[in-house]
Amino acid sequence: MTEPDRERIGVLLVDDHRMFAQSLARLLADESDIxxxxxxxxxxxxxxxxxxxxxxVVLVDYLMPxxxxxxxxxxxKRIDPTMxxxxxxxxxxxxxxxxxxxxxxxxxxxxxxxxxxxxxAVRAAAAGEALVSPALLGRLLPRLGRGYHETxxxxxxxxxxxxxxxxxxxxxxxxxxxxxxxxxxxRNYVQSIxxxxxxxxxxxxxxxxxxxxxxHYPAEGGSTVTDPPT
Numbered sequence: 001m002t003e004p005d006r007e008r009i010g011v012l013l014v015d016d017h018r019m020f021a022q023s024l025a026r027l028l029a030d031e032s033d034i035x036x037x038x039x040x041x042x043x044x045x046x047x048x049x050x051x052x053x054x055x056x057v058v059l060v061d062y063l064m065p066x067x068x069x070x071x072x073x074x075x076x077k078r079i080d081p082t083m084x085x086x087x088x089x090x091x092x093x094x095x096x097x098x099x100x101x102x103x104x105x106x107x108x109x110x111x112x113x114x115x116x117x118x119x120x121a122v123r124a125a126a127a128g129e130a131l132v133s134p135a136l137l138g139r140l141l142p143r144l145g146r147g148y149h150e151t152x153x154x155x156x157x158x159x160x161x162x163x164x165x166x167x168x169x170x171x172x173x174x175x176x177x178x179x180x181x182x183x184x185x186x187r188n189y190v191q192s193i194x195x196x197x198x199x200x201x202x203x204x205x206x207x208x209x210x211x212x213x214x215x216h217y218p219a220e221g222g223s224t225v226t227d228p229p230t
Contacts, residue, residue, distance in 0.1 A: 009126045012053060013039045014046040014072065015061040015088065020111070024059065024118055031119055043067035043075075051079050057125045059109075059118070062089040062096060070096070073103040077200045084125035084201070088114055097132075098140055101207045104200035107131020128190065129171050130202040137169045137206070152214035154196055162189045164215050167206045 011028055015021040018041060025036045037053045040046035043066045050058060058076055062069035073085045084106045089096065097108060106125045109117050121131050130137075155163070165175045176186045190202065199205035209215045 007033070009034050009057060009122055010037045010053065010055040011035065011122055012037055012046065012049055012055040012058045014041075014043075014058060014064070015039075016041045016064055017061070020114075024114060027115060027118060028122065034119070034122060043072055046072065047075055047079065050076055050083065054080055055083060057084045057086060057122050059086050059088055059122070061111075062087055062100075070099045070103050070105075073100060073105045077104040081200050084128070086121050086125050086131060094140055097136070098207075101140070101201075101203045104204050106201045106203060124171075127172075128187070128202065130166065130169065130206075132203060133169055137167065137203075152197060152209055152212045155193065155214065159189055159193050159196070160214060162186060163193055163205065163209055166190070166193075166202050167209070167215055 011034055013021050013025055013028075013036065015024075021039050021041070025039050028034045029036050037055050038049040040049055043064055046058075046060075060069045060072050060076070064072065067075075069087045069089070073087065076083050076085050081104075085104065087100050087105050087108050088111050089108055090111045100108065106128075107121065107130055109121045109131065124131055132140075152160075161179065162175060165178060170178070172183050172186045172190065175181075176183045179186070190205075193205050194200070194202075197205045197208045199208055206215070
């Protein structure tokens with residue numbers, strides 16, 4: 001695909017630090033496949049712009065004056081479940097990150113590295129990828145509560161296999177190579193998984209699956225697939 005043919009990605013920036021937000025906006029606007037649709041400094045404006053503009057990706061600061069990034073992620077997903085939300089955070093507090101995953105966040109970019117990683121983050125989120133390192137995911141998932149119930153019982157064996165590989169933090173392309181499938185086929189499996197688990201992102205699907213006992217993380221941090229709940 002040539003550069004002119006690449007689908008443009010609409011982005012909404014939400015951060016109450018004006019200079020930081022404007023700096024990211026200029027950085028993103030320099031990319032030929034990214035359109036900055038708006039910049040909001042508080043929650044009410046951000047949610048109104050999201051409802052009107054329907055960006056593909058929303059970059060949300062966690063620390064906002066009237067609504068934190070976790071609550072805003074949930075509201076954005078309520079407005080449009082197809083939006084990908086990337087949280088900008090200065091904190092690596094596990095409780096914050098877990099809450100963001102459960103709200104439907106696609107991943108995180110720390111504010112000290114935002115300038116280096118934001119373009120990649122926007123493109124990856126628009127492509128439906130999870131933006132979290134395998135090491136961080138491995139640290140977070142054991143903290144999720146577990147309990148076997150009917151959630152995930154309708155996942156096929158292949159879908160559970162794909163989900164387990166997603167839990168390693170691997171992209172669709174890596175999962176496809178590992179399973180000797182096309183990337184398109186993996187995307188279809190991922191969409192089916194999200195639908196069956198009623199999840200809005202890969203990270204949320206993994207969180208739901210861990211809690212339901214569909215997949216689990218042993219002590220060393222590698223994921224394995226369990227038998228489906230009965």
